[in-house]
Amino acid sequence: MTLSLFDQFMSPTLLGVPLIGLALALPWVLFFQPGARWMNNRLVTLQAVFMNWFVKQIFQPMSLGGHKWAALLMSLMLFLITLNMLGLLPYTFTPTTQLSLNMAFAVPLWLATVIIGMRNQPTHALGHLLPEGTPTALIPVLIVIETISLFIRPLALGVRLTANLTAGHLLIQLIATAAFVLFPMMPSVAILTSILLFLLTLLEIAVAMIQAYVFVLLLSLYLQENV
Amino acid sequence: MGGHDAGSQHQFTGIAKYFNSYTIIGRRNCVLATYASIAAIVLFFKLKPKKQAAVTEK
Numbered sequence: 608m609t610l611s612l613f614d615q616f617m618s619p620t621l622l623g624v625p626l627i628g629l630a631l632a633l634p635w636v637l638f639f640q641p642g643a644r645w646m647n648n649r650l651v652t653l654q655a656v657f658m659n660w661f662v663k664q665i666f667q668p669m670s671l672g673g674h675k676w677a678a679l680l681m682s683l684m685l686f687l688i689t690l691n692m693l694g695l696l697p698y699t700f701t702p703t704t705q706l707s708l709n710m711a712f713a714v715p716l717w718l719a720t721v722i723i724g725m726r727n728q729p730t731h732a733l734g735h736l737l738p739e740g741t742p743t744a745l746i747p748v749l750i751v752i753e754t755i756s757l758f759i760r761p762l763a764l765g766v767r768l769t770a771n772l773t774a775g776h777l778l779i780q781l782i783a784t785a786a787f788v789l790f791p792m793m794p795s796v797a798i799l800t801s802i803l804l805f806l807l808t809l810l811e812i813a814v815a816m817i818q819a820y821v822f823v824l825l826l827s828l829y830l831q832e833n834v
Numbered sequence: 835m836g837g838h839d840a841g842s843q844h845q846f847t848g849i850a851k852y853f854n855s856y857t858i859i860g861r862r863n864c865v866l867a868t869y870a871s872i873a874a875i876v877l878f879f880k881l882k883p884k885k886q887a888a889v890t891e892k
């Protein structure tokens with residue numbers, strides 16, 4: 608069956624049964640489980656080192672009230688980074704190319720930070736909607752602008768991840784198709800295209816990790832403002 | 835984000851004591867006043883009685 612350009616983004620089904628649940632559950636089996644021993648094996652230790660480093664990186668500037676989010680943001684980071692990296696393998700489906708999934712992460716978590724801010728420190732949460740030292744004539748305009756930018760945050764979070772991953776995957780498919788089609792006609796151009804494809808794949812590996820990190824970092828920044 | 839202004843170096847009098855863009859309380863009050871004004875404008879236009887079109891004879 609010939610695949611069109613956008614088939615890789617279709618939510619997979621098998622005989623009418625949606626497989627997205629399987630695609631989302633797969634990262635769980637790829638992580639190393641710590642054993643009952645005091646000293647674990649190299650892989651578990653490496654994994655723990657990465658997790659500790661990441662948690663310290665994100666939570667060092669945060670006040671103590673936000674530290675209870677550590678498990679949530681750490682697991683979100685691992686989940687996103689695994690889904691993104693697995694999606695770079697050929698013929699795999701990347702769940703994070705689906706806007707619905709990314710918005711399902713972004714909106715509730717952003718809303719949670721806003722509600723926490725409004726509940727615990729309503730004066731500061733509302734006061735932050737007006738930058739300090741604004742000239743009097745500009746006060747209403749800036750309040751409206753800051754409110755709009757507040758509500759745009761979850762949209763930006765979700766769309767940033769979706770667009771980056773979708774664009775990357777599409778580019779890889781287009782350039783790979785071009786290299787494949789050019790090979791019998793102009794092998795030298797096909798080789799140049801293949802080199803470009805190789806460099807693009809390296810870029811996409813970086814983008815996969817960076818986008819997961821940026822998503823979690825921005826959420827931690829929103830939490831920092833409100834906790 | 836910038837640190838919170840204690841507002842000690844500003845001596846506001848009159849309405850500026852409650853509505854200014856320097857102290858956190860002043861900023862909060864400005865935000866609430868803006869939201870209340872927008873809500874009032876929206877309510878005014880929603881509740882405004884609509885003029886009945888004049889009935890014309892055939």
